Amino acid sequence: xxxxxxxxxxxxxxxxxxxxxxxxxxxxxxxxxxxxxxxxxxxxxxxxxxxxxxxxxxxxxxxxxxxxxxxxxxxxxxxxxxxxxxxxxxxxxxxxxxxxxxxxxxxxxxxxxxxxxxxxxxxxxxxxxxxxxxxxxxxxxxxxxxxxxxxxxxxxxxxxxxxxxxxxxxxxxxxxxxxxxxxxxxxxxxxxxxxxxxxxxxxxxxxxxxxxxxxxxxxxxxxxxxxxxxxxxxxxxxxxxxxxxxxxxxxxxxxxxx
Amino acid sequence: xxxxxxxxxxxxxxxxxxxxxxxxxxxxxxxxxxxxxxxxxxxxxxxxxxxxxxxxxxxxxxxxxxxxxxxxxxxxxxxxxxxxxxxxxxxxxxxxxxxxxxxxxxxxxxxxxxxxxxxxxxxxxxxxxxxxxxxxxxxxxxxxxxxxxxxxxxxxxxxxxxxxxxxxxxxxxxxxxxxxxxxxxxxxxxxxxxxxxxxxxxxxxxxxxxxxxxxxxxxxxxxxxxxxxxxxxxxxxxxxxxxxxxxxxxxxxxxxxxx
Numbered sequence: 001x002x003x004x005x006x007x008x009x010x011x012x013x014x015x016x017x018x019x020x021x022x023x024x025x026x027x028x029x030x031x032x033x034x035x036x037x038x039x040x041x042x043x044x045x046x047x048x049x050x051x052x053x054x055x056x057x058x059x060x061x062x063x064x065x066x067x068x069x070x071x072x073x074x075x076x077x078x079x080x081x082x083x084x085x086x087x088x089x090x091x092x093x094x095x096x097x098x099x100x101x102x103x104x105x106x107x108x109x110x111x112x113x114x115x116x117x118x119x120x121x122x123x124x125x126x127x128x129x130x131x132x133x134x135x136x137x138x139x140x141x142x143x144x145x146x147x148x149x150x151x152x153x154x155x156x157x158x159x160x161x162x163x164x165x166x167x168x169x170x171x172x173x174x175x176x177x178x179x180x181x182x183x184x185x186x187x188x189x190x191x192x193x194x195x196x197x198x199x200x201x202x203x204x205x206x207x208x209x210x211x212x213x214x215x216x217x218x219x220x221x222x223x224x225x226x227x228x229x230x231x232x233x234x235x236x237x238x239x240x241x242x243x244x245x246x247x248x249x250x251x252x253x254x255x256x257x258x
Numbered sequence: 259x260x261x262x263x264x265x266x267x268x269x270x271x272x273x274x275x276x277x278x279x280x281x282x283x284x285x286x287x288x289x290x291x292x293x294x295x296x297x298x299x300x301x302x303x304x305x306x307x308x309x310x311x312x313x314x315x316x317x318x319x320x321x322x323x324x325x326x327x328x329x330x331x332x333x334x335x336x337x338x339x340x341x342x343x344x345x346x347x348x349x350x351x352x353x354x355x356x357x358x359x360x361x362x363x364x365x366x367x368x369x370x371x372x373x374x375x376x377x378x379x380x381x382x383x384x385x386x387x388x389x390x391x392x393x394x395x396x397x398x399x400x401x402x403x404x405x406x407x408x409x410x411x412x413x414x415x416x417x418x419x420x421x422x423x424x425x426x427x428x429x430x431x432x433x434x435x436x437x438x439x440x441x442x443x444x445x446x447x448x449x450x451x452x453x454x455x456x457x458x459x460x461x462x463x464x465x466x467x468x469x470x471x472x473x474x475x476x477x478x479x480x481x482x483x484x485x486x487x488x489x490x491x492x493x494x495x496x497x498x499x500x501x502x503x504x505x506x507x508x509x510x511x512x513x514x515x516x517x
Contacts, residue, residue, distance in 0.1 A: 146347040148344060149347065151314075151348075152348050154315075154333075155338070155340045156339075156362035156408075156412070157334060158361075158365075162365070166350075166361070170350065170352050171352075173352070
């Protein structure tokens, strides 16, 4: 079942690249800077031999993961507190709703002024928008926990701390995880954006550099690398989650297939 | 009778509602002896669940006194365990059956002592083969037994049960009733069992109380002088069973039934 899905997905990609290759090689589509996939592949192969591309991947990956970890840690902690306490919600939710729609990219000039060309600048641009999906989903997850479970915790005489750790957090874990997944995709996007118009390093800067150097094969190559990175990060997170939440995942996968 | 496990006198409960305060319970009084099964019958809206929440320490009465083993209640007490009707919400779906049952005792017991206690509780409800399953893999009746095992694992003096078999089909319900009687025999636990099913109340109870009216109060209470062990077929055919059932119905009709 799973492998069939995988084959179908890869097959779709192959058809896409095949069409692209056919349209460009046959001359039906002719732009000066749209190379055929075969040309992009050669460009990628050339870059893979050197160290630069790997360093750029490493930098962007590090910035995205670090920003994601900070945003998820803070966002989930705040979200859980807000989910638990109606009073705190009453005083803070208006601020959350006001700050949440701010486009993360608007923080680039602010971050540049504060931190110059640095990893801190990137982290600010990543954390500012990425904290929200983590916060909102974990808050919603904790609020949605059945009141019955709170009754259970009270009658089993669990302490406040163990009520949170053994009941509320696991019950909210699927929602927290959804927040973490949304946050991870957004972290990569924000890292690349910060590098394109701010800190001149990593994959984001590499795309701009190759564009200005008129190397469309390499430019497209970098774009594909970012796409692959997004898929790998998401798959990695889902794998970790499957290890952490064994029962929950078996339940969801069985229900999803029924 | 030995010292009462629960003793209630003049219990009142007023809860805030959208249209002002609402009286839920009025002048409720009864006592529960050690090892006794008290079934409380009532139509919906007579405050059955509220009464059980008071006994569990989840709700505080606005008047009267509730004593557990002679002491005034102050929140949930050690020795009082509750089984909710909605087992789907009350079980931790991400924990295996064994770890659900361990939930109330895993603080004080570790390792083999904990495993032994869990196995003992699972054996009492006939689920020792399902220790490693997850609740969502079990039928409704089995999930309810997991909840009962979780309560039993704490070795409670009293088991509070809120229409525990209300969501089960008739055959499963009959089996569960007999298992409850067997459990009481094996452990000597006292039980307050809430139901809207008159037959169930008479079949299970040493004593039956009728909660009726709005606000609810106990309008009828009598001992069930039916022999043990009870039998799903023979007991229900006894003239005495039929007579008690008849009296119950008549009393409900006299008090206006759905208050």
